[in-house]
Amino acid sequence: MKAPDFAYAKPATLAEALDLLARPGAKALAGGQSLIPSLNMRLSAPELLVDIGGLPGLSGISAQGGAVRIGALATHAEIGQSELVARQVPLLAKAVPHVAHAAIRNRGTLGGSLANADPAAEYPACAVALEAVIHVAGRAGTRQVKAADFFKDLFETDLKPGELVTAVDFPAAKAGDRSVFVELARRHGDYAIVGLAVQNRRFVFFGVGSTPVAFSFDGGLDKAKAALKATLRPAADLYNTPATKLHLAGVLLERAWNA
Amino acid sequence: MERLMDITLTVNGTVVTRRVAARTHLVDFLREDLGLTGSHAGCEHGVCGACTLRVDGEVVRGCLMLAVQANGRKVDTIEGLSDSGELAKLQKAFHEKNALQCGFCTPGMLMAAQDLVLSSKKPNREEIRAHISGNYCRCTGYHAIVDAIEEVIHGQG
Numbered sequence: 240m241k242a243p244d245f246a247y248a249k250p251a252t253l254a255e256a257l258d259l260l261a262r263p264g265a266k267a268l269a270g271g272q273s274l275i276p277s278l279n280m281r282l283s284a285p286e287l288l289v290d291i292g293g294l295p296g297l298s299g300i301s302a303q304g305g306a307v308r309i310g311a312l313a314t315h316a317e318i319g320q321s322e323l324v325a326r327q328v329p330l331l332a333k334a335v336p337h338v339a340h341a342a343i344r345n346r347g348t349l350g351g352s353l354a355n356a357d358p359a360a361e362y363p364a365c366a367v368a369l370e371a372v373i374h375v376a377g378r379a380g381t382r383q384v385k386a387a388d389f390f391k392d393l394f395e396t397d398l399k400p401g402e403l404v405t406a407v408d409f410p411a412a413k414a415g416d417r418s419v420f421v422e423l424a425r426r427h428g429d430y431a432i433v434g435l436a437v438q439n440r441r442f443v444f445f446g447v448g449s450t451p452v453a454f455s456f457d458g459g460l461d462k463a464k465a466a467l468k469a470t471l472r473p474a475a476d477l478y479n480t481p482a483t484k485l486h487l488a489g490v491l492l493e494r495a496w497n498a
Numbered sequence: 499m500e501r502l503m504d505i506t507l508t509v510n511g512t513v514v515t516r517r518v519a520a521r522t523h524l525v526d527f528l529r530e531d532l533g534l535t536g537s538h539a540g541c542e543h544g545v546c547g548a549c550t551l552r553v554d555g556e557v558v559r560g561c562l563m564l565a566v567q568a569n570g571r572k573v574d575t576i577e578g579l580s581d582s583g584e585l586a587k588l589q590k591a592f593h594e595k596n597a598l599q600c601g602f603c604t605p606g607m608l609m610a611a612q613d614l615v616l617s618s619k620k621p622n623r624e625e626i627r628a629h630i631s632g633n634y635c636r637c638t639g640y641h642a643i644v645d646a647i648e649e650v651i652h653g654q655g
């Protein structure tokens with residue numbers, strides 16, 4: 240289908256963008272790879288799209304002390320090609336090939352993916368596993384939110400109306416860190432049936448709840464599998480029952496454990 | 499904050515200026531305003547890949563980009579890359595390997611395949627499949643398409 244009618248503005252500065260986003264019915268347009276499908280399917284009907292593409296200060300990937308700062312407008316392709324990310328945030332680099340397809344990775348952005356908070360998306364789980372810090376700007380000022388506190392519910396985040404994600408800090412890897420990313424999808428690049436992002440002892444599942452699901456346990460693989468069965472309560476999707484998803488989560492746990 | 503915007507972009511080497519509704523997708527702008535109907539509008543929500551285009555040298559979904567977002571950019575379509583001869587080897591291989599039947603997916607498939615050809619990688623069949631995973635073909639079963647792309651990339655043709 241075609242998108243509904245809306246007004247469009249392309250601000251030149253972040254301050255101008257935040258003023259526009261404070262208007263009723265305004266929505267930010269970054270890469271548009273989730274927003275435009277939802278417009279096309281008439282799941283969303285904003286009055287005004289504020290195109291933040293190309294806005295200065297929201298792009299780029301740089302080392303910042305003990306962290307790698309990735310601008311909200313960095314595309315999946317840029318993140319996947321970054322040597323800094325490959326070296327210092329290997330979990331994220333491993334996740335990128337699973338994010339949609341090449342043509343979508345060229346447009347979709349990190350900030351857009353986090354702000355959209357799709358429960359089956361890769362980055363939110365990585366951000367939680369990596370204990371990333373999300374930088375947010377609004378007319379009232381800027382603030383920082385821990386990834387674990389950012390994802391509130393299905394497609395719902397800690398962002399207040401009119402606020403934007405501007406950048407994300409990912410702690411740089413230390414020697415001996417272990418990063419594993421595994422995912423099951425029906426077609427390469429589709430949203431996950433179940434996925435798992437692992438950073439050391441932090442196991443974060445996605446596609447099994449309304450937000451990324453951090454999973455903690457003591458002991459070895461057997462105890463972990465038992466704990467998974469006892470605590471994980473995945474909801475069905477169009478094709479998979481909760482029992483299937485729980486089984487597949489166990490398969491991924493074992494693969495990640497042995498990776 | 500307009501519902502209609504004036505945009506200027508370079509399409510297949512030609513600078514064009516048009517007034518478009520902000521809601522117009524890039525693929526619909528190319529098809530309906532410029533008459534470039536080679537890029538196909540299939541699923542219109544980013545799943546099928548039939549609308550694959552090149553913007554500033556990178557492949558994108560024409561149904562997931564607004565025409566206003568292409569303002570000031572360089573857009574290449576299947577028409578431009580066919581006329582320039584850039585796709586000639588792929589087109590010949592698709593023909594010879596029977597890599598199309600109804601042809602609806604073919605423009606998008608060629609654009610995705612050319613992206614891989616230009617990447618200077620030497621992908622195996624699995625990697626070729628991963629790269630065209632965003633492009634649906636409902637006729638061929640993909641084997642012949644992978645054959646054609648493999649032949650061009652590995653220079654066996």
